[in-house]
Amino acid sequence: xxxxxxxxxxxxAPGDRPAxxxxxxxxxxxxxxxxxxxxxxxxxxxxxxxxxADLLSDPHPVPVHVRIHTPRDIPxxxxxxxxxxxxxxxxxHATDIHRIAEVTSGLPLYALLENALAVxxxxxxxxxxxxxxxxxxxEADLRADLGVRDDCGLDWSRGRLxxxxxxxxxxxxxxxxxxxxxxxxxxxxxxxxxRAMGFLGRAAIHPRQLPVIEQxxxxxxxxxxxxxxxxxxxxxxxxxxxxxxxxxxxxxxxxGARRVLTLAARAA
Numbered sequence: 310x311x312x313x314x315x316x317x318x319x320x321x322a323p324g325d326r327p328a329x330x331x332x333x334x335x336x337x338x339x340x341x342x343x344x345x346x347x348x349x350x351x352x353x354x355x356x357x358x359x360x361x362a363d364l365l366s367d368p369h370p371v372p373v374h375v376r377i378h379t380p381r382d383i384p385x386x387x388x389x390x391x392x393x394x395x396x397x398x399x400x401x402h403a404t405d406i407h408r409i410a411e412v413t414s415g416l417p418l419y420a421l422l423e424n425a426l427a428v429x430x431x432x433x434x435x436x437x438x439x440x441x442x443x444x445x446x447x448e449a450d451l452r453a454d455l456g457v458r459d460d461c462g463l464d465w466s467r468g469r470l471x472x473x474x475x476x477x478x479x480x481x482x483x484x485x486x487x488x489x490x491x492x493x494x495x496x497x498x499x500x501x502x503x504r505a506m507g508f509l510g511r512a513a514i515h516p517r518q519l520p521v522i523e524q525x526x527x528x529x530x531x532x533x534x535x536x537x538x539x540x541x542x543x544x545x546x547x548x549x550x551x552x553x554x555x556x557x558x559x560x561x562x563x564x565g566a567r568r569v570l571t572l573a574a575r576a577a
Contacts, residue, residue: 315572316340316372317510317526318519319483323348324357324375330364334371336516341371345378346398358382365391374419380409387413394419398447401427403437410438423447424454428466431473444474445512448485460499464506471507481509490515500525526572533573536566 320338322330324345333341343364349357361375368391375386376396386392397409400420409418418440422428428451435444448463457463474482484503487496500511500522511522528536543563 423450435477536569
């Protein structure tokens with residue numbers, strides 16, 4: 310599962326547990342996220358930062374991102390050869406991104422939106438700086454902020470995120486983690502719902518969740534066949550395309566079909 314054009318699986322590992330991080334690196338996840346925030350107890354933050362800096366002193370075959378706890382973590386990490394991106398928690402304004410971009414020398418940033426104000430400013434945050442490569446929801450904190458009791462209460466915020474990412478010409482956002490590592494059926498159902506809403510891939514907190522996420526986001530044989538038909542037609546006609554069954558498709562549909570075939574190639 311390594312090196313796809315569209316990463317589907319993003320595995321969190323606690324920064325204060327180097328052995329767990331090492332296992333994550335060989336888990337098959339497309340991206341490993343070393344967590345210095347929620348997964349690390351306050352009295353372990355300093356150790357987690359030091360251990361993560363040591364890990365990132367060399368590059369790894371799998372892209373490694375770090376979810377920082379505070380901007381004060383950045384000087385210890387930003388110039389290390391093994392770091393491929395920073396995930397910035399609790400972003401509420403474009404200025405939060407500006408401050409971090411000033412000290413990261415072009416490192417890709419991924420903004421985590423975790424309250425109502427951040428969701429309202431999703432597009433502004435997504436376009437705050439050229440180094441913003443993605444936006445995502447922190448659903449646990451957002452659920453608490455909104456007082457949401459049922460999962461569907463987050464659907465508007467999820468849709469808002471998908472639209473903001475697209476409008477900002479960013480990749481489709483990934484889904485937030487599914488906290489129950491034993492309930493794989495609910496994970497699969499949640500991924501199917503997220504895919505239908507426009508998400509692409511999902512964060513995980515345990516390796517056993519990775520194949521479920523990947524399978525949910527890979528195209529079905531029918532979807533591959535339909536995409537092949539669209540791409541084939543695009544090679545012979547320009548502008549709006551007429552398919553054999555009478556349907557017309559435009560450039561945006563062709564782009565989506567090509568993405569489907571890229572994902573299908575990953576499965577092959």
